[in-house]
Amino acid sequence: MTSQAAPVEAHEHHDIRPVRKAAMWVFLGSECMFFGSMIATFLLYRNETGAGPGSEIFNVGFTSASSFVLLMSSLTMVLAHNAFEKRDARGTRIWLAATALLGITFIAGQIYEFTEFVNGGLTLSTSSFSGAFYMLTGFHGGHVAIGVMLLLAMFFLSTEGRLRDDGGLNVELVGLYWHFVDIIWIVIFTVVYLLQV
């Protein structure tokens, strides 16, 4: 950017990938504070279970399995990005679809889990603990859902051959977002399910 030779060219919109990546990183920084506040809330209310059930209601085995599914989706995301960089349209499509599918599996697991909890007497308004739990995991699930929509959008753009790497969303940016959502889940899983003191 600081080249003195080609003032106009360096500045045009032809390669705006660094711009978009910068904005995405900034946005993810913002998301850290977003989830950080919810995690703080959960830690504060971890033991405020009132008359309702507490963390003994969790099925750590089940959630470990769905966490594994989500972590594997990061692998397929990397493969999708790799295929995209190599201009391998078919590979990109396959791995994008695989990532979306794994994400959907995770969400399905969360829906199942929430249903079980509600049947077990843990609703949104049961206690401060329950509210903090549902808010934290629910907002995370919402982020996964948005990620799945982005992945599907990438997938359909790719089938039409309109996948770009200049303007608009691209596989790399969706990948950044997706990995972030995964990493946040590692923190949430540890704090919510594993730290049961």
Next chain:
Amino acid sequence: MVLDTSKDLATGTPKGIWSWLTTIDHKRIGLMYAVTALVAFFIAGFEALLIRLQLASANGTLLSADAYDQLFTMHGLTMLLVVVMPVGAAFMNYFIPLHIGARDVAFPRANAFSYWLFLFATVMLLSSFVLGGAPDGGWFGYAPLSTQLEEFVRMDFYSIGAQLLGVASIMASANFIATVFTMRAPGMTLMRIPVFTWMAVVVSFLLIFSLPIFGIGLWEMFFDRNFGTHFFSGGGDPLLWQHLFWLFGHPEVYVLVLPAMGIVSEVFPVFSRKPLFGYPFVVFSGIAIGFMGFGVWAHHMYTAGLGPVAEAGFGVATMLIAVPTGVKIFNWIGTMWGGKLRFELPMLFAIGFVSLFVVGGLSGVLHSVVPSDYQQHDSYFVVAHFHYVLFGGGVFGYVAGAYYWYPKWTGRLLDKRLGLWHFWLMIIGFNMTFAPMHILGLNGMPRRTYRYPEGLGWEFWNQVATVGAFIIGISFVIFAWNLIRSRKNGRIAGDDPWDGRTLEWSIPSPPPVHNFDEIPVVSHIDEFWHRKYATDEEGRSVRMPDVTGGTISSETATGGEDGKPTVDMHMPSPSYFPLVAAFGIIVTGYGLVYLPGGWVAVGVGVLVALWGFFGWSLEPVTRNGNHD
């Protein structure tokens, strides 16, 4: 030979309502922010006048307690989130690209979306007065008062309205950061960008990191009110809200005042004909303020009972944050020292800023001392303090910016006689209104009470404050008249009326759509000054004869001799999708306020928003065909 695209851009500035609704030009968006903020300023100012009338005498009867609660809440909310923040955004939108030598911000359509969402959220907040009552729990919205459900929608308007304003601000901030870090002109290193733009970057980071915390607090409040959760009541801890709120609320204070500091850092060098004294100190002080701003939030909560260790720590941090602020004040004085001062209107307001901000800063240091703050907490002394900082500091700085840059916006100067009336009435009215509040506060008058009994000795100073408030009101009517009148009748300004130092003065007033015919190559701080002046052997500035301001080179926009264009401009095309998306979100917002009946509106709103976002993602950025 003039290139096709640039001919369109140079000659045919689009006109009409539709062109404003679909504009993605950062300059137009900046102006729309400014106009919206000015209108909101008059609304919030009117609310303040009603409050002052109520308090003008003991046992005031103008307002009921309920109306008073709504008015002081909305006065605070509107002034902070809908006036001062957006007026900062107005300047940032207009001048960040001009300062760094760019054609637009990084994401023009996201920029338009930020504005429309801000506008709709503003309308939503203000509409609450007639749609079930305005928020009445203070701009700080302390739980559990804010989670009570006696008034069905009021604090829902607060939680959703502020939430959406926050989303708009986060998007705008990400946009500004990406713009400054990736779109600077060649040679425009980080330590050459104008101080205003530096402060805009700091502000953007503050918003990026503080608004999500507020957002979570607002969601928790909303869940408590609508879904029966227990975040702040019924087993929850109201103190959590205070922490979440002030973790945002304190950085927010710097969000409001740092752009004003940036503006006066532009004004002082120009009207002192000297470079800014200690540019790196001013920049790094701003960054230091940004960092430390996240470590002092609990000084708003001394009386909440945090314990002596926490209070001592936050007290010391609060005293420390006065240091970088003080550094800046000395830098501004150092800039003026020995300069050839010209007391034009921007300079007067900038000096007003420094003088009044010092008063507010000093009373702020008093608050950092915990035992002293116990006495002042919730008294009018605090009201006096933050009005000196935010009005005496913030608003004076922004008005200085308006006088300074109005010629760039319109090509005409604001009338100096009216401007002098504005300045003197404003500074007199301001001190009449807020200086007495120090005395009232120390005499024990509490904040947020809608009336007070006779015989406490508060009547006289309250009357003075009320008279002062009306003088401020008159001064701003004069200002508004000046803004309207000078647009057609003001003196023609030319490109560079103040003998400016930064790049925005090197281009025409008002600037063309594409800003720069040729992207400048930068080699100095105060680049434009160095193009106009050389330094002789004795270190004095000597004007170079050949550069007279105006466009850097009018020839470069045309082709070379072989007719091959040297400038290849694809300005992004107008788009109505940002407007559609923002509209969808605001419909969703209204639906959330009126839950459970509002679920229908939520559904409709989400669909409209999705239409907007998908249309936005799928339309090409430029539609004039020859984009690769």
